[in-house]
Amino acid sequence: MAEPIDYEPEPSRTEPDAREALDRLVRSLHEHGILRFANDLVCAKSPVAQVLVDGLARPGTLNAIQNLSIVLMALSRIEPSQFYKTMFALSDALKCVGAWQPDADREGHTAPGFTGAYKMLHDDALWQALIPLIEAMKAFSAGLERPAEKPISMFSGKPSSA
Numbered sequence: 001m002a003e004p005i006d007y008e009p010e011p012s013r014t015e016p017d018a019r020e021a022l023d024r025l026v027r028s029l030h031e032h033g034i035l036r037f038a039n040d041l042v043c044a045k046s047p048v049a050q051v052l053v054d055g056l057a058r059p060g061t062l063n064a065i066q067n068l069s070i071v072l073m074a075l076s077r078i079e080p081s082q083f084y085k086t087m088f089a090l091s092d093a094l095k096c097v098g099a100w101q102p103d104a105d106r107e108g109h110t111a112p113g114f115t116g117a118y119k120m121l122h123d124d125a126l127w128q129a130l131i132p133l134i135e136a137m138k139a140f141s142a143g144l145e146r147p148a149e150k151p152i153s154m155f156s157g158k159p160s161s162a
Helices: 018-032 034-043 045-056 059-076 080-099 113-120 122-145 152-154
Strands: none
Touching: 018 034, 034 045, 045 059
16 A cells, blocks of 8 residues: 655745845836936936035034034923823913903903012912913023033933043
């Protein structure tokens, strides 16, 4: 009697192999004109590179790049939940400022006078609202008094070599 043959058929492919995926990518890039653009860019390397270098060498461009990097470094120190809370609080505040209409007929929005100002000094709700603003102004003032270093030195805590 014959012995059984161990034969396992290869499973049918459900996804394209690497070569087929690459061919499809190249075809898509060609159909959308990206290959032509890349080819033209490579062929014009000297003029394009000169334009880029000339644009990046300007003091204004360098300042913009450095300022953008400083903004990103500052944003990296803020927790997303705190940033979310602050941005939406600022949005609410700006809506109130934008909707404000100076109207003498509004009760409580007229000039308080001397006694009204004295009463405002004892208003706990007013002080609870003002304390975060006062603390923020103190922190901002202290930040302005710090000597300016190179931004990367302040961010990393390491002295710069240049």
